[in-house]
Amino acid sequence: MVQCRAKAAAVQFDHVVIAVTDLGSASSTFRDTLGFSLKPGRVHENGLRNVHIRFGNGSALELISPGPGETDELSEWYRRFLGQGDGGAFVALSAGPPDTVLGRLGALADQAVVFEGRAFDWVSFPEGHPLHAFFFVDVRARSPDEPGQLRHGNGARGLAEVWIETPNSEELSEMLARFDSPSCGRVDGPDGLTGRGHGLSDGMLVASRPDRSADGGNRVRAVVLDGDRSLPPVRAAGVWLLWRGTLP
Numbered sequence: 001m002v003q004c005r006a007k008a009a010a011v012q013f014d015h016v017v018i019a020v021t022d023l024g025s026a027s028s029t030f031r032d033t034l035g036f037s038l039k040p041g042r043v044h045e046n047g048l049r050n051v052h053i054r055f056g057n058g059s060a061l062e063l064i065s066p067g068p069g070e071t072d073e074l075s076e077w078y079r080r081f082l083g084q085g086d087g088g089a090f091v092a093l094s095a096g097p098p099d100t101v102l103g104r105l106g107a108l109a110d111q112a113v114v115f116e117g118r119a120f121d122w123v124s125f126p127e128g129h130p131l132h133a134f135f136f137v138d139v140r141a142r143s144p145d146e147p148g149q150l151r152h153g154n155g156a157r158g159l160a161e162v163w164i165e166t167p168n169s170e171e172l173s174e175m176l177a178r179f180d181s182p183s184c185g186r187v188d189g190p191d192g193l194t195g196r197g198h199g200l201s202d203g204m205l206v207a208s209r210p211d212r213s214a215d216g217g218n219r220v221r222a223v224v225l226d227g228d229r230s231l232p233p234v235r236a237a238g239v240w241l242l243w244r245g246t247l248p
Helices: 023-033 073-082 098-111 169-177
Strands: 012-019 039-043 048-054 060-066 087-094 113-116 120-124 134-139 156-165 183-188 194-200 203-208 219-227 231-236 239-245
Touching: 012 073, 012 134, 012 156, 012 203, 012 219, 023 048, 023 060, 023 231, 048 073, 060 073, 073 087, 087 156, 098 113, 098 120, 098 134, 098 169, 156 239, 169 194, 169 203, 183 203, 203 219
Parallel strands: 012 060, 087 134, 156 203, 219 239
Antiparallel strands: 012 087, 039 048, 048 060, 087 219, 113 120, 120 134, 156 219, 183 194, 194 203, 231 239
16 A cells, blocks of 8 residues: 555656557557556657556556657657666656746756647756656646546556656655655565655655666656556566555
8 A cells, every 4th residue: 555645745646658669569568468458649750659558547657669760859868768678767747837837846947948838738857967757747638538548457547656766866855845745754665675755646756776777777666556456566668567456
């Protein structure tokens, strides 16, 4: 069960981005082996292709892969990231429109980058910044989810915990505190992981020290899913996935 959830926090999960080398193979694994329903994505102008795993509570997983052809700074970053293998690349948080997020960030906003799109805006941090693995997204328009896309054969209903390895847990704690997200102290997790938990309005974000990534950390190590059943943990696309019975 989630050890820390702060319903009054001004931040919650939106989605976790999992970078994969072979989008077709990864999609088959998540659909046919793991029991997720998939929502087709699209080919972006920079060649990135994606597939979504949407949940009824509004959170999601996103499988993303750089394709051949057009490229830009972001798609090149994904190629470098995948040089260390498939894995969780980003944690997307929801905390309102960019002006609200920037106001909460205070001095941290000085290095933030704001992107304004037709369907959504986001606030992120540049490559090399201690908080580069996190961004805030404000979705104004989303393509409708088909009913079947929100029902998953494995019983998953939404993100409950996300574990990310980072050498910069102090900066993360400082950022989340600005959104009224309290520290939960030490938390034990899968694969012998330990970390420091932070309560979000819909779950817990846990920062653990990097010990395996050749790139020095900032990879999502585990995702815990709220659901109608508990299932054994599995490792897919470089990320541990765990199912737990419905949370209070």
